[in-house]
Amino acid sequence: MRHNHPHLSRRTFLAGSAALAATSMVSGRSQTTAAAASVARPDSKFNGVQIGVITYSFRSMPGSAENLLDYITQCGISSVELMGGPAEQFARAATDGNGKSLQEWRLSASMEGFQELRKMYNDAGVNIHIVKFGDIGNPGMADEQIEYYFRVAKTLGADGITREISEAAAERLGPIADRHEIMIGLHNHAQNISPTTYDGPILSHGKFLGINLDIGHYVAGTNLPSLPQIEKHHDRILSLHLKDRKKDNGPNTPFGEGDTDIIEVLQYMASAGLKFPADIELEYRIPEGSDAVQEVKRCVQYCREALDA
DSSP states (O other): OOOOOOOOOHHHHHHHHHHHHTTOOOOSSSSOOHHHHHHHOOOOOTTTHHHHHHGGGGGTTOOHHHHHHHHHHTTTEEEEEHHHHHHHHHHHHHOOOOSSSSSHHHOOOOOOHHHHHHHHHHHHTTTEEEOOTTTTOOOOOOOHHHHHHHHHEEEHOOSOOOOOEEEEHHHHHHHHHHHHEEEEEEOGGGGGGGGGGGSSGTTOOOOTTEEEHHHHHHHHHHHSHHHHHHHGGGGGGGEEEEEEEEETTTOOTTTTSSOOOOOHHHHHHHHHHOOHHHHHHHOSSTTTTTTHHHHHHHHHHHHHHHHHH
């Protein structure tokens, strides 16, 4: 395994990202979908590793599906974990579904609006590899709503759906995920993860139950590097969330300032030929004068440099 740039610092992080920002084709908070389509086709696969982003990263900015596509393409990112809310808002508007309650619409919705959404993203060079429906499998959820979520994921071309870790949800969703052949990625926080979490029964309820491993939260919660988890469970990982945090439940930091083993993880992914995406999740405080787009660009540049792309 290579260990290039073991001390890639915030200084080099900012120096590289400044050059990236200087050549950025579009800037600003809100652009039209047409503007997103006008920039160069994005490509964020570096040395074989697919760098993506979860759209939660842009929560400080206007958040329609069109807005999000603009931000993603400004960042040069070609793969995304799309939050379910903007996807549903787009599809409801496209199919005149706003006259019904959300639940009524879900249970009667055609997939036409989601087909349009997928086409819009794909035409701009962005693959929707995951959709996040954080409540899928919650107690009391109707089977019909769960089936709807899987239909949406398939229509968007997604490989999986993400939600938080839950043994009860895993037990319920495992057989359904196997039937649809769409993976459920269980997402960890610092307080609900240990080195043995995935050694237990939680993944035993279905072949398509998997892991959405947040490596920043893992390091903050366990005080251990995340790489051994990836080496051990790589065949069950749907995706990673990339963030930098300090140990001992410490804060989120700009990439390169915390204790998370981002560089080692990315370089291992490249050397091992792992194909699941590593998605940036921007959670550190945005500096004055910047915005989420500029900070995600900096995170992309950090990953690019770590992979020697």
